[in-house]
Amino acid sequence: MDSDIEDFNSVASSDGFVEDGGSSFGGDDSDVQIDDDFGDDAAFETQEKDLKAKKKHFEVDFSVYSPQDIQDQQDKQVDEVAGLLEQPKESTAILLRYFRWNKERLIEQYMDNQEEVLSKAGLGQDMTTSPPRIEIKDDFMCDICCEDGPGLETFAMKCEHRFCTDCYRQYLAQKIKEEGEAARIKCPGDGCNSIVDSKSLDLMVTPDLTDRYHELLMRTYVDDKESLKWCPAPNCVYAVECGVKKRDLNRIVPTVTCDAKHGFCFGCTLADHQPCPCSLVKKWLKKCEDDSETANWISANTKECPKCGSTIEKNGGCNHMTCRKCRNEFCWMCMGLWSEHGTSWYNCNRYEEKSGTEARDSQAKSRQSLERYLHYYNRYANHEQSAKLDKDIFHKTEKKMTLLQSSSNMSWIEVQFLESASKALQQCRQTLKWTYAFAYYLARNNQTEIFEDNQKDLEMAVENLSEMFEKQPDQLAGLKVQMMDKTAYCNQRHIILLDDTAKNLKEENWQFNTTLS
Amino acid sequence: MAANKRIMKELGDINSQPPAGCTINLPNESDINNWEVTMQGPPESVYADGHFKIHVSLPKDYPFKPPGISFKTKIYHPNVSNDDRGAMCLGMLRPDEWKPPNKIKDVLALVRTVLAAPQPDDAVETGIAEQFKNDKAAFENNARDWVERYAKGA
Ligand SMILES: [Zn+2]
Ligand SMILES: [Zn+2]
Numbered sequence: 001m002d003s004d005i006e007d008f009n010s011v012a013s014s015d016g017f018v019e020d021g022g023s024s025f026g027g028d029d030s031d032v033q034i035d036d037d038f039g040d041d042a043a044f045e046t047q048e049k050d051l052k053a054k055k056k057h058f059e060v061d062f063s064v065y066s067p068q069d070i071q072d073q074q075d076k077q078v079d080e081v082a083g084l085l086e087q088p089k090e091s092t093a094i095l096l097r098y099f100r101w102n103k104e105r106l107i108e109q110y111m112d113n114q115e116e117v118l119s120k121a122g123l124g125q126d127m128t129t130s131p132p133r134i135e136i137k138d139d140f141m142c143d144i145c146c147e148d149g150p151g152l153e154t155f156a157m158k159c160e161h162r163f164c165t166d167c168y169r170q171y172l173a174q175k176i177k178e179e180g181e182a183a184r185i186k187c188p189g190d191g192c193n194s195i196v197d198s199k200s201l202d203l204m205v206t207p208d209l210t211d212r213y214h215e216l217l218m219r220t221y222v223d224d225k226e227s228l229k230w231c232p233a234p235n236c237v238y239a240v241e242c243g244v245k246k247r248d249l250n251r252i253v254p255t256v257t258c259d260a261k262h263g264f265c266f267g268c269t270l271a272d273h274q275p276c277p278c279s280l281v282k283k284w285l286k287k288c289e290d291d292s293e294t295a296n297w298i299s300a301n302t303k304e305c306p307k308c309g310s311t312i313e314k315n316g317g318c319n320h321m322t323c324r325k326c327r328n329e330f331c332w333m334c335m336g337l338w339s340e341h342g343t344s345w346y347n348c349n350r351y352e353e354k355s356g357t358e359a360r361d362s363q364a365k366s367r368q369s370l371e372r373y374l375h376y377y378n379r380y381a382n383h384e385q386s387a388k389l390d391k392d393i394f395h396k397t398e399k400k401m402t403l404l405q406s407s408s409n410m411s412w413i414e415v416q417f418l419e420s421a422s423k424a425l426q427q428c429r430q431t432l433k434w435t436y437a438f439a440y441y442l443a444r445n446n447q448t449e450i451f452e453d454n455q456k457d458l459e460m461a462v463e464n465l466s467e468m469f470e471k472q473p474d475q476l477a478g479l480k481v482q483m484m485d486k487t488a489y490c491n492q493r494h495i496i497l498l499d500d501t502a503k504n505l506k507e508e509n510w511q512f513n514t515t516l517s
Numbered sequence: 518m519a520a521n522k523r524i525m526k527e528l529g530d531i532n533s534q535p536p537a538g539c540t541i542n543l544p545n546e547s548d549i550n551n552w553e554v555t556m557q558g559p560p561e562s563v564y565a566d567g568h569f570k571i572h573v574s575l576p577k578d579y580p581f582k583p584p585g586i587s588f589k590t591k592i593y594h595p596n597v598s599n600d601d602r603g604a605m606c607l608g609m610l611r612p613d614e615w616k617p618p619n620k621i622k623d624v625l626a627l628v629r630t631v632l633a634a635p636q637p638d639d640a641v642e643t644g645i646a647e648q649f650k651n652d653k654a655a656f657e658n659n660a661r662d663w664v665e666r667y668a669k670g671a
């Protein structure tokens with residue numbers, strides 16, 4: 001595994017980022033961009049027909065850019081606009097940054113009132129005839145450090161707010177290094193809103209800050225564009241372009257993957273949360289935070305056997321528990337008999353409204369709503385926890401496998417099936433986790449039942465695979481074919497669930513018990 | 518350090534020409550980064566009879582970083598936090614608004630302006646802000662009461 005991916009996982013696993021291994025989102029047809037009319041129904045339909053053959057409903061088109069790509073994009077736009085405005089590239093870049101890379105608005109206003117636009121962007125003076133320079137002035141006292149010695153070097157832009165070069169530099173260094181500003185640093189003068197232009201910056205920024213400064217200029221370019229976002233993984237250098245707009249987010253969950261295989265939601269830049277739309281994710285996380293006290297007791301790692309009462313600790317991701325003392329096999333989630341989970345009686349994922357007991361008073365009502373919440377939270381938290389445990393086991397197994405390889409004649413290529421299984425488990429559990437937040441906000445109807453059936457199928461497939469995962473390394477070699485089958489099955493159920501949910505979301509078929517904000 | 522010259526100059530200026538209603542002390546003569554200001558409540562305001570101790574702390578990057586202001590005397594005011602920090606949220610002290618040529622006397626003048634004219638829409642104490650907007654008489658009573666209780670010592 002390559003080192004920065006590893007690093008990312010260890011840092012970000014608590015945020016729930018999962019490497020995208022199994023299914024491929026977007027991929028090679030990434031130059032097909034969803035256009036600006038995405039929100040318009042007609043365009044939506046045509047687009048859908050055109051792409052139906054290649055694309056699943058839960059996939060969106062996107063492109064991934066390296067820092068060099070971003071630089072090239074900027075240069076290209078600067079060239080284009082510089083030609084139009086008949087301004088040097090240097091000044092055009094400043095103008096574009098000042099207008100947050102909104103070309104149209106810049107050109108329009110420039111044509112309207114050239115002088116005003118230039119002076120607002122800090123370009124009022126003709127840069128070529130009087131470029132910024134460091135000067136020594138008589139009888140000067142720096143208003144920042146109060147130094148007034150003869151020969152003191154000073155600097156000012158054309159706004160004439162003059163300070164000694166040491167102070168000017170320290171001011172810029174702080175803005176760049178500590179406040180992460182670059183494109184729109186204001187003159188240090190009291191109340192002055194002039195932007196420090198890039199000629200002045202070139203002159204005043206010390207060489208050790210130039211890299212950081214250029215990196216920040218790049219950052220602002222991406223931050224200023226609605227269709228561009230940085231990969232949120234720590235230290236990741238890639239940016240992703242996606243045409244899905246804010247207003248589309250109630251109908252699509254735009255999951256994208258950078259070239260370092262970090263999967264994330266383009267809408268809210270949180271870790272992949274399919275099939276749950278961004279606004280419900282936000283609501284759910286808020287609710288979980290508010291109710292964390294009440295919910296804490298359930299995520300505990302030990303429970304009592306429902307038959308004999310002895311304490312059972314959960315140390316793998318699998319929910320199929322066997323009591324060491326009485327051999328009772330039960331489900332960790334619902335504490336019901338495991339034997340019933342393989343049959344049509346299985347309803348571990350479904351919340352049954354207690355129909356007989358009508359909630360009469362407010363106390364009963366609030367108890368009922370808490371029970372309902374806990375049902376979903378319990379399962380949500382459990383998949384999150386299980387994904388971590390699955391991963392731990394995988395890492396332990398991986399180590400043991402290396403030993404096993406030297407003693408048996410299995411090659412490294414052959415044990416890769418474990419890694420695929422691990423990836424499938426991580427991804428499916430990530431999705432399952434969010435299906436419970438999604439289900440919490442679903443109103444009950446026939447459609448909900450189809451959803452719950454898909455959820456159940458995926459969950460069973462995942463638990464089966466997870467169970468095999470806990471076997472001892474010497475047994476694993478013999479389970480290879482079976483495990484590969486189960487992995488494929490999980491991935492297949494995963495796609496079915498995502499596709500069905502995404503299709504209905506697009507067509508606005510889901511009924512929620514809350515409003516999508 | 519360059520900052521020292523600036524701070525010394527500010528101290529000198531402020532002592533020869535103190536801002537209205539303010540006296541400045543250095544609790545520790547050898548530490549010029551911590552000032553103690555005694556501010557008299559603005560005349561015509563509910564705080565007029567009070568003397569408020571304000572701690573001004575100058576960070577080591579001062580004046581590139583803004584000073585910190587905290588009320589040591591309890592005050593009933595929407596913009597001062599009612600805790601042992603006594604923090605006052607002033608626009609000009611925000612990192613993106615502060616400019617290095619800004620002086621402590623300007624900050625103190627602004628503090629006094631905000632005492633005279635609370636800014637309930639920018640409040641740290643939302644309860645007090647609500648009262649200020651909806652029940653001015655009750656607010657003024659409480660504010661005077663606190664002046665009586667806490668701000669008459671000095
Ligand atoms: Zn200076
Ligand atoms: Zn200026």
Ligand SMILES: [Zn+2]
Pocket residue numbers: 231232233236237238258259260261262
């Ligand atoms: Zn990434």
Ligand SMILES: [Zn+2]
Pocket residue numbers: 265266267268269270273277278281
């Ligand atoms: Zn999202």
Ligand SMILES: [Zn+2]
Pocket residue numbers: 305306307308309310323324325326327328
């Ligand atoms: Zn038992």
Ligand SMILES: [Zn+2]
Pocket residue numbers: 331332333334335336341348
């Ligand atoms: Zn169960």
